[in-house]
Amino acid sequence: MNTNQILQNIQKHISLSEEEKKYFISVLEMSSVNKRQIILRQGQRCQKLYFVESGSLRAYNINDDGKESTIMFAIQDWWITDMNAFINQKPPLLSIETIQESSLVYIDFKTLEDLYIEIPKFERFFRIIFQNAYIREQLKVLDNISSTTEQRYLKFVDRYPKMLEKITQKQIASYLGVTPEFLSAIKKNRSS
Amino acid sequence: MNTNQILQNIQKHISLSEEEKKYFISVLEMSSVNKRQIILRQGQRCQKLYFVESGSLRAYNINDDGKESTIMFAIQDWWITDMNAFINQKPPLLSIETIQESSLVYIDFKTLEDLYIEIPKFERFFRIIFQNAYIREQLKVLDNISSTTEQRYLKFVDRYPKMLEKITQKQIASYLGVTPEFLSAIKKNRSS
DNA sequence: CGTCTATTTGAATGTACTCAAAAGCGGTGG
DNA sequence: CCACCGCTTTTGAGTACATTCAAATAGACG
Numbered sequence: 001m002n003t004n005q006i007l008q009n010i011q012k013h014i015s016l017s018e019e020e021k022k023y024f025i026s027v028l029e030m031s032s033v034n035k036r037q038i039i040l041r042q043g044q045r046c047q048k049l050y051f052v053e054s055g056s057l058r059a060y061n062i063n064d065d066g067k068e069s070t071i072m073f074a075i076q077d078w079w080i081t082d083m084n085a086f087i088n089q090k091p092p093l094l095s096i097e098t099i100q101e102s103s104l105v106y107i108d109f110k111t112l113e114d115l116y117i118e119i120p121k122f123e124r125f126f127r128i129i130f131q132n133a134y135i136r137e138q139l140k141v142l143d144n145i146s147s148t149t150e151q152r153y154l155k156f157v158d159r160y161p162k163m164l165e166k167i168t169q170k171q172i173a174s175y176l177g178v179t180p181e182f183l184s185a186i187k188k189n190r191s192s
Numbered sequence: 193m194n195t196n197q198i199l200q201n202i203q204k205h206i207s208l209s210e211e212e213k214k215y216f217i218s219v220l221e222m223s224s225v226n227k228r229q230i231i232l233r234q235g236q237r238c239q240k241l242y243f244v245e246s247g248s249l250r251a252y253n254i255n256d257d258g259k260e261s262t263i264m265f266a267i268q269d270w271w272i273t274d275m276n277a278f279i280n281q282k283p284p285l286l287s288i289e290t291i292q293e294s295s296l297v298y299i300d301f302k303t304l305e306d307l308y309i310e311i312p313k314f315e316r317f318f319r320i321i322f323q324n325a326y327i328r329e330q331l332k333v334l335d336n337i338s339s340t341t342e343q344r345y346l347k348f349v350d351r352y353p354k355m356l357e358k359i360t361q362k363q364i365a366s367y368l369g370v371t372p373e374f375l376s377a378i379k380k381n382r383s384s
Numbered sequence: 385c386g387t388c389t390a391t392t393t394g395a396a397t398g399t400a401c402t403c404a405a406a407a408g409c410g411g412t413g414g
Numbered sequence: 415c416c417a418c419c420g421c422t423t424t425t426g427a428g429t430a431c432a433t434t435c436a437a438a439t440a441g442a443c444g
Contacts, residue, residue, distance in 0.1 A: 061334055061337065061338070063337060063338035064338065067337075067338075069334075069337045071330070071333065071334070083323070083326060083327050083330060084327045084330060084331060087323060087327060088327070093331075093334055116316070120312060120315070120316070123312070123315040123316040123319050124308070124312070124315040124319075126319050126323075127315050127316075127318050127319035127322060130319060130322035130323045130325075130326050131275070131279060131318075131322045133322075133326045134275060134322050134325045134326040134329060135275050135276045135279060135280070137326060137329040137330065137333070138263070138275060138276060138329065139276060139285075141263065141329070141333070142253055142261075142263070142285055145253065145255060145259075145261045145369070146253075146255035146256065146257075146259075148431095149431085149432085168389090168390065168391090169390075169391070170389090170390065170391085177337070178432070178433090179432075179433060179434080180390075180391070180392095181391085181392080181393085181432090181433075181434085181435095182431085182432055182433070183391095184391060184392055184393080185392090185393085185432090187392095188392080188393085340399095341399090341400085360421090360422065360423090361422075361423065362421090362422065362423085370400070370401090371400075371401060371402085372422075372423070372424095373400090373401075373402085373403095373423085373424080373425085374399090374400055374401070375423095376423060376424055376425080377400090377424085377425085379424095380424080380425085
């Protein structure tokens with residue numbers, strides 16, 4: 001288990017002693033997941049917070065009409081789960097699947113609660129993680145308000161260039177909040 | 193200065209000793225603001241995190257085309273600011289104004305940073321605050337995806353009943369992300 | 385190679401917007 | 415106290431953006 005990467009990620013925000021590192025590592029679990037595997041299924045139980053060591057994932061919701069919406073992508077060094085389900089122990093509204101073969105480190109809810117008690121520095125770490133996550137959501141909302149679908153498509157291409165090869169246009173459309181047909185039409189207009 | 197309320201709010205999540213309370217109170221500032229006063233102006237500097245003791249506020253963005261979008265309302269016991277501007281010390285994308293006469297407690301960025309050092313429990317407190325804020329944003333996004341504008345209007349009325357008397361329909365429309373004309377049309381359809 | 389899914393294309397439709405004008409409403413000053 | 419001003423709300427016509435549905439084509443993969 002390559003624990004270097006997650007430790008480095010954590011030490012961007014807090015510094016840990018050797019014992020603290022050891023303790024932290026001891027509570028982690030890890031798994032390697034093939035591509036297109038669903039690791040969290042909407043409606044079932046969500047007890048894990050995932051850290052992406054390598055690979056990539058997407059979180060999506062399927063609503064009552066069967067419409068699929070991608071809520072977020074996660075790449076190396078990102079944390080991902082259905083946070084509402086995880087924190088408030090509710091049934092998840094999201095499903096999460098791997099896009100490529102991925103190596104994941106995860107921690108479960110109880111263990112994280114204990115970790116906050118054992119090593120209070122992690123309060124700081126996750127305070128910063130949540131703070132950033134909240135800010136990112138807000139900026140995303142603002143961006144959605146002030147851009148056309150075409151502009152948002154271009155920004156997406158710009159932001160996740162590596163992901164483009166891995167994901168379908170349908171998934172991009174579902175992230176942008178439009179139908180695949182409409183995204184196709186946008187691309188057609190651009191190239192003409 | 194009535195410090196009881198903010199202390200109670202904080203002690204929902206962490207418990208403070210008498211000295212800690214005293215210290216915390218000593219770093220707060222407070223102000224009473226008339227209705228329809230802008231306390232943060234898009235583009236200017238944002239150095240304060242506000243806690244609403246009483247009254248209500250709204251945060252909104254005006255984009256390049258002049259379109260106004262209300263991002264959030266804050267009522268008693270809520271925290272509000274342009275979080276990106278506050279945390280990352282960027283020019284704010286939001287303006288914040290009082291809807292009614294409001295009593296606000298605030299803390300500035302530097303002081304909050306110090307507070308985290310002086311009383312690390314506040315890391316926990318704000319970890320929980322940001323965690324909830326992030327979850328709320330995600331749920332809002334999911335709700336937006338799966339509801340019609342009419343359903344979202346009804347939910348809004350249901351959620352902020354007290355606010356309805358205080359705010360204009362134009363502001364509700366700007367929160368729902370539609371034009372005032374369209375909201376008017378929705379209401380007409382409902383009553384017929 | 386065949387099958388399954390993604391993508392493209394086009395026509396018809398729906399949802400929400402723009403613009404303009406009229407009506408309603410609240411506050412202010414004479 | 416009422417008349418006027420400015421802003422909000424309503425109404426309607428015309429338009430734009432995006433969806434649905436269906437069918438054809440292209441690609442991916444066992």
